[in-house]
Amino acid sequence: MTHRGLANHVRWAADTLAARGQGGAPLFSSVAFDLVVPNLWAPLVTGQRLWLLPPDVELDQLGAELKKAAPFSFIKLTPGHLELLDPPEAFAPVVVVAGEALPGAVAEKWRGVLGDGNLVNEYGPTEASVGTSIYPVVGPQKAGVVPIGRPLPNMTMRVLDASLRPVPVGVVGELYVGGTGVARGYANRPELTAEKFLPDPWAPGARMYRTGDLARWSAEGNVEFLGRIDDQVKIRGYRVELGEIRAVLLDHPEVRDAAVIAHEQRIVAYVVGTTEVREHCERSLPEYMVPATVIAVDRIPLNANGKVDRRALPDPDQASTPDETVAPRTVAEERIADIWEELLGVRAGVHQSFFALGGHSILAVRLISRLRAEFEVTLPVRVVFERPTIAQLGEEVEARIRAEIAALSDAELLAGADKV
Incomplete structure (x- = not known):
């Protein structure tokens, strides 16, 4: 990662996020997690405070800890963190969400607290200096996953097919990002660097990063994130996109959150909310993509960085559903x-x-x-x-x-x- 690329992102965060107040930002994840870059640097370069939460604070105490020092100029966290802050409270005039797909139901709840445009869905791989695009949430949000929006300053986004040709609006392809933030490559890993960092046909002399993410352009000009290519698994000979199944589950009005895994040639869904989702899934998914097992959980477990902790999900062989019993x-x-x-x-x-x-x-x-x-x-x-x-x-x-x-x-x- 270059100093220039990181400075480009911090400049945007300082001008757009820190400028919303004088309260600085909280730091509550490891500094090794790239999501914290704006929380860490934007306050410092604008002369504002950086509020360090205790390193041993439990995730379920996050809301209480933030309340002690609120209001902040902005907060950046994951969708999992947002779910923990319930009932929602405006700890800052603008909240940035990144790290995982943002469910529409969660976005709509927080839009009601923050107002239009003050909940910002951000997307960006570490290899593109933290942030690539944003989508300010405006207007009622549909169930499913919130778009990741349009490129940040000095960044580009392209949805391409296997031959590196742009795909039409609405067609799924792989997302490539370019611009100032693209890193030089992986240290001491030339083969992986050559695989992921490709010459940018639209910017001679520059490179673009192959994200491995599935995406498509919407008619409104926003990019929609559809999951990871490496989340694709083969079930009984069919190629299955787990992220697509999760998006359909989140479309259900009585499902607040969900996670999907492949386990021994069957699809297992974990849901916060109703487990009566089969008919709903059958309306949007082919039979082979409908979860074979649906397990109710009180909350999708998160790791210390606020991402889904798949190892903490209940064992599908030990958990049972009404259908199975x-x-x-x-x-x-x-x-x-x-x-x-x-x-x-x-x-x-x-x-x-x-x-x-x-x-x-x-x-x-x-x-x-x-x-x-x-x-x-x-x-x-x-x-x-x-x-x-x-x-x-x-x-x-x-x-x-x-x-x-x-x-x-x-x-x-x-x-x-x-x-x-």
């Missing part, structure tokens, strides 16, 4: 559950989806074949797609058995009784 209740459900276990390798609850647990079209054909042999009924393959749970298939099997019995003549019934 409903055991078979009838003979038909018991037999279907046994067949599922042979095909999928898991013991399922009667309300879990065949496809969410790893089923696909080929396994659906095998399932129908097994059901026909087990119950001696005629079932089309489409039934698995229309009624993909053990409970629904059990109802379908029982209904078809009853229909076949009702269609028998008295003579056929008597003949069957004689065989018994």
